[in-house]
Amino acid sequence: MNPAGLQFTAGQVAAMLGADLIGNPDAPVRTVAPVHPGADGALTFIRSAKFAGKWATSACSAALVTRGIDVPDHDADDRALIIVDNADLAVIKILEQITPPPHTTGPGVHPTAQVDPTATVAPDATVGPSCIVGPGASIGPGTTLISGVTLGAHVSVGSGTLLYPGVVIGDRCVVGDRCIFHANVVLGADGFGYAQPSPDSDHIKVPHAGTVHVHDDVEIGAGSCIDRAKFGATTIGRGVKIDNLVQIGHGVTIGERSLICALCGIAGSVTIGKDVTLAGQVGVADNFTIGDGATVAAKSGVICSVPAGESWLGYPARKHSITLQIWGAQTRLHKFFRGQLARNKKSDDDAEAKRLTESTAKSDA
Numbered sequence: 001m002n003p004a005g006l007q008f009t010a011g012q013v014a015a016m017l018g019a020d021l022i023g024n025p026d027a028p029v030r031t032v033a034p035v036h037p038g039a040d041g042a043l044t045f046i047r048s049a050k051f052a053g054k055w056a057t058s059a060c061s062a063a064l065v066t067r068g069i070d071v072p073d074h075d076a077d078d079r080a081l082i083i084v085d086n087a088d089l090a091v092i093k094i095l096e097q098i099t100p101p102p103h104t105t106g107p108g109v110h111p112t113a114q115v116d117p118t119a120t121v122a123p124d125a126t127v128g129p130s131c132i133v134g135p136g137a138s139i140g141p142g143t144t145l146i147s148g149v150t151l152g153a154h155v156s157v158g159s160g161t162l163l164y165p166g167v168v169i170g171d172r173c174v175v176g177d178r179c180i181f182h183a184n185v186v187l188g189a190d191g192f193g194y195a196q197p198s199p200d201s202d203h204i205k206v207p208h209a210g211t212v213h214v215h216d217d218v219e220i221g222a223g224s225c226i227d228r229a230k231f232g233a234t235t236i237g238r239g240v241k242i243d244n245l246v247q248i249g250h251g252v253t254i255g256e257r258s259l260i261c262a263l264c265g266i267a268g269s270v271t272i273g274k275d276v277t278l279a280g281q282v283g284v285a286d287n288f289t290i291g292d293g294a295t296v297a298a299k300s301g302v303i304c305s306v307p308a309g310e311s312w313l314g315y316p317a318r319k320h321s322i323t324l325q326i327w328g329a330q331t332r333l334h335k336f337f338r339g340q341l342a343r344n345k346k347s348d349d350d351a352e353a354k355r356l357t358e359s360t361a362k363s364d365a
Helices: 010-017 087-098 320-364
Strands: 020-023 042-046 062-066 080-084 186-189 211-214 225-227 233-236 311-313
Touching (some): 010 020, 010 080, 311 320
Parallel strands (some): 042 062, 062 080, 211 233
Antiparallel strands (some): 020 080
């Protein structure tokens, strides 16, 4: 079903989620919408007092509410509150019901696809239009290549993985089970490595003989690139989520469940631990380590290793509290110099007035 085709009542949604209901069980649920301004017949969610305060003026008919949050001015005759343990998780369950899957051609190999005779494709896998599957490659059960996907020689893709149009996976790379690669992801391009024998000579390309290994349950956003290692493997751990337009250099290791947000750039041989978060546009210089559970704020530049569990911020990145102190000092420094300039001007004005007074006195004498 798609959102436009929803035909539920609040009571049915509550039953689906095993939730409590306050208000009208017949309130219609035809779509989903933000709490404000909302829409007639829409289901929304309330996860904090901030959202609860908008309910009275919302046009929505029903809301998923995290248990324990008070929702003032609720009209129980016409609208419904569906009480759940966690509104965010409940929304996910609803969206899973209403989000249509991507269109595919169904199991089998499309006539326009090119599959090398030595490749292995599971019977229930889908190889869509204009896909290319190289020699010795293997595609596991239930995996889908939507269209225009290229798998190089001896690539291995596990079961239940979804590859959107334009994905390219280079020779010998390994992808686990239940992964999702969005459009134009490139896995296994050469790393950025060059040597210069002398200052005036051309750069010599360093061959990259390694691979990329992506473990199970990884999602990679559109246009992201993960380079193959010089030797060994660039490794993406289980459950890692990578946003759009991310560059991951050769020989990088990213630990389980880490989150890499859009436009991050991670240089070669970086080690990122488990449960790390890199916010948008973070840059990490080569050969450093970011410890388990660390967080680096948006637009930060990491030029040293980050200890486990710490939050870092700034350019260059430092511990969050230190960066805030520096920023505060800079603000005070600006005020100091502005005050100093004012004091200097007053001193100059006083000196000029004194000079004029003395000059006038001499003239009168």
